[in-house]
Amino acid sequence: MPLSWLAEYVDLPPGTSLEDVHAALVRVGLEEEDVHTFDLEGPIVVGEVLEFVEEPQSNGKTIRWCQVRVAPEGETAADGGEAVHGIVCGARNFLVGDKVVVTLPGSVLPGPFPIAARKTYGHVSDGMIASARELGLGEDHDGILRLSTLGIDAPVGTDAIALLGLDDAAVEINVTPDRGYAFSIRGVAREYAHATGAVFRDPAGQVEAATVPAEDGADSAFPVRVHDSAPIRGRVGASVFATRIVRDIDPSRPTPAWMIARLKLAGIRSLSLPVDITNYVMLELGQPIHGYDLDALQGGIVVRRAQPGETLETLDGKVRTLDPEDLLITDDRGAIGLAGVMGGAETEIGDATRNVLIEAANFDPVSIARTARRHKLPSEASKRFERGVDPSIAGAAATRVAQLLVDLAGGTAEPGGSLIHEAPEREAILLPDGYVTELIGVEYTTDEVHDALAEVGGRVTRVDGGLEVVPPTWRPDLTAKADLAEEVARLLGYDRIPSVLPVAPPGRGLTRSQRVRRGVADALAAAGATEVLAFPFVTDDDNAVYGSADGSPVSSVKLANALDASAPFLRRSLLPGLVGIARRNLSRGLTDLDVFELGLVFLPERDRAYGTAELPIGWERPSEAILDALNAGIPRQPRHVGVLLTGDLSPKQPGRVAEAAGIADALDAVRRIAHAAGAGVEFAQGTHQALHPGRTAEVRVAGQVVGYAGELHPRLTAEADLPRVVAVAEVDLDAILALTDPSVEARPIGTLPAATQDLSLVVGADVPAARVAEAVREGAGELLEDLRLVDDYRGPGLPEGAKSLTFALRFRAADRTLTAAEASEAKLAGAALAAERTGAAIRD
Structure with missing residues (x-):
């Protein structure tokens, strides 16, 4: 808002700067944005064209060599030079006798564009005759500014900056949606008066009253x-x-x-x-x-x-x-x-x-x-x-x-x-005694509250138990007692509000789902992964490939007004977004990636219409029936966790070779997710059309498939210009939570010595190691404390189509030191059950 205009309706102390006005407005809650000036420096004066000579140039342009009076006869010009200046001008829209604006040597125009005497077109131009655009007064640059077109006839030598109002300046403020009255000088002047105590003169009250019909x-x-x-x-x-x-x-x-x-x-x-x-x-x-x-x-x-x-x-x-x-x-x-x-x-x-x-x-x-x-x-x-x-x-x-x-x-x-x-009258708001103090946390007296609301413009009346306030017509945002309390705090100063950390009420906090989500993100990040956020919009082909494990047709949610017409569907999987992020990073030279995302996927049922419920009106709370209909029209949106790894997880360095990412790292990421969720996870050989055949694992919790892990299919990596090996995993975190008992029973740490033994079993190459391990664990009984697969051998010494699985077993009893015979007996019991279920034989 221009300061000269603001000063017409509220008194600005002498020497008030733009910063002072901004500071005052900030005190009453109006955010400062910028300041605006015309960025002019004098001497810029009114000149009179005495004569000119038109001189055609070799480039086809015709210039005018002008003699311009810039000071009264017999006086020195504002730049210290003669009263008449010779000036070269390319415009031709003026006549002898016209009053113009002359920028004398030493002046500066917006840009900044300093003006100096310079030789041009065979003359020394001692200044410049300015156009409206060069002065920052408008966009007209077709010719110079003739003062007669503005109705101005000022004496030669008059300061043109002050004459044209170019010495004014303005403050810019950020107007929030609830304070539209601040889009006017009237509103800003009132707020400045609130901040400084200056007398406000309402411009609407200074207008002569209109003679209008009383009714219609x-x-x-x-x-x-x-x-x-x-x-x-x-x-x-x-x-x-x-x-x-x-x-x-x-x-x-x-x-x-x-x-x-x-x-x-x-x-x-x-x-x-x-x-x-x-x-x-x-x-x-x-x-x-x-x-x-x-x-x-x-x-x-x-x-x-x-x-x-x-x-x-x-x-x-x-x-x-x-x-x-x-x-x-x-x-x-x-x-x-x-x-x-x-x-x-x-x-x-x-x-x-x-x-x-x-x-x-x-x-x-x-x-x-x-x-x-x-x-x-x-x-x-x-x-x-x-x-x-x-x-x-x-x-x-x-x-x-x-x-x-x-x-x-x-x-x-x-x-x-x-x-x-026919505007309705503003309704009175009852403000109970003590309400403002209780809400804001500051001891305000009744008189302070009364005076502050009266200063805002409200009609304040004392009633039993409080104040009755009719908000002013220019404040449509004041509709409740909390709004009035905010006005009191604003006008009496936010600095009176103490900085006290509120005490969280007991019995609240994060939900189990929120705790697990944070735990999963922390676990993956602690292992070196970087969390990313991908756009949830994909193509129909993306959903067809990544959103269905067996390639069966799927249904997708299509946006009515998509941001990108080439990707108008909501994702069924997080993997397309992770693949896109990997491709973008690789194109910029980042070849070693370990990224993950937690986000929603959208799984509509086939042959069912969504979003068909009638939308409620926006100014009242919908009924429960309408809310139920809206919820029924929303597809299932489980929260998934997706992981992508490619390149080297551990770079080559002295004494250590590089470790390339692969399926084992994807499985480890799933284990971290399961551990953070408090779930027991199992892997089994699986198939997914987006993953490499033979390098795909089903992720199971409590016997149910909750996701997949493996390496991306070579066809897809080639299409995305990715390395041949890209390890990925995606699990349904909501399903894991639903299948996991939130209560956790801690197992005591054994203090007695453990007995360790190895067990090598020969099975068919197509038998999953997990099935063998499950049988050994069950057969070995309670004494088995830990079982790990340490070797998978296939080669000479074994029958064709067979493999040797070696397990490291650790046995411990809670009440005694185990003997070697007891440990061997438990190991053989496990081997026997594995033989019964999988045909495994102890390797000689």
Whole structure:
């Protein structure tokens, strides 16, 4: 907000800087964003063109060698030079006698672009005649800025920076969605007054009161009707609608320089005087204004919802097909504007406009927000309406525009106007005694609370047991007692709130699922893996390959409005995302990878429609029946853990060879996951169409398959430009939790000596080692403390099609030291059961 404008409505102490204003606004909760200036340094003065000579150049360009007076006759110029400067200029839109802006040597233009006397086109140009864009005043760069086009006739030598308002500066703040009133000078000035105690002068109160009908605008000089057949949330789309008429304006008059400068600092480009005035008042009061060419209107105005198939050409030149929920401004021929968003092209104010109808209305925030998003048409007006505009200032804003059109455009304002005002009265909020202190944690007196809420603008009344507060009309965000408590804390200072760590209430904390998820992530990360997050969007082929172990057809959830049209489906597996991440890292030279992801997969059932439940309205809590229907329309979404390893897990170094990642590492990762979840995991030979045949293991918990581990199929690694060996694993963490008893019984540590023996068994090569180990463990009984497979031999000395499995066994008894005979007996019992179940024979 420009400081000169802010100072009109609140007193700024002498010497107040941009940083001081920002600091004051931060104290009341408005975040600082940036500061804006015109970045000009003088001397920049008003000059008068005395004469010029046009000189054609060899490059086809014609320049003017100008003699420009930059100081009164007999006086020294601001740069210390002569009163008349010779200046080379390439523009040709000025005449002898024109007043222009001259940047003298030593000045600096935005860029920065320092100005100095320099030789060019055979002359020494002692300065530069500036255009509007070079001064930062606008985008016009077709020619130099002639002061007559701005209605300015200042003496030669006058400081042009101050004359054009280019010495002003502005602060930019971040306006949160609940504080739309801060999109105006009126709102920011009020907040500055709250922060500093300065006296606030309401610009709306300084506007001469409009003479308007007391009741309905239909019987006024210009008829207005609101006919809303489809109100949202039970609220009529337009609760306030004010109009004023100004006749015989001169649209060719220039916008004053001070107004252009203020609009520029506020981020709005100057277009024409009538449009600039409406934008100026919007920034000043926070009330969006729209002007119509009165002569282009046919009949009165009706505010209504759009009809099916109705269209409108908006000011941006696009023809838009309207939705029945869109609120429209219409006349006898049809739609002439999208209410609160953008006007229509047919009634636009143009160069031929002489009579203007001014509209200032208050529209329902939800209706405007939906329309702006539906048509992808954000505007300065919709940005304010969707956050809430003060319904009490529409008449004052329309009158303020009319006054400026009279003062600056030479128009004549018709007396009166029309005003429909059906905005509901703000309801009183009961604020019990002690509530603010209890909620904020600071001892506030009743008088402090009363005065703070009165300063905000509320009507505060003392009642039994507390205060009754009617919030001000410009604060639609104040709807509950907690909002009022926040205002008290804000105005009386956040620094009064102590920094005390709250005590967590007993009986709460992380759920079992949350604890296990964190434990799994910590275990994998501690083992050297890196957690990644992949997009959950994949192709149909990805789901067909990775989402089905046996290749049977699967069903996928397809997004109605996908971010990427080539990947519109929700994933059935985490592996496509991990493969994509590996491919991206490998392309950037990272060849050794150990990554994992915890995330949801989406497993819809075949031949079942999802998402068919009726969506609830957004302004009330859905019923249990609606919630049940919505939940029934959501596919199953279990949480999986995916792992991918490739390259060397242990790099080559002195005294140690590199260790390449493989299926064993994927199995180890699954063991870590199972250990963190408190589950016992088993592996069995398995098949999965995305994994290498013969190098695939089923992951089982309590006898049920919960995932797969192995090496990626060579065809898939080739398609993804990955190394030949890529180890992967994916398990259903939710299934593991469901199959695991959360209670854990700790086994005591044995203190007596253990007996160790080895057992080598010869079995068929197609017999899984896990089956053999299970039989040995069961047959050996309670004395067997630990069993590990230490060797898998296939080669000379064994029958064809056989393998030798060697197990390391550890036996221990809790009450005695075992003898070798007892350990051997237990070992042979295990071998016997393995022989019975798998045909294993003890190797000689």
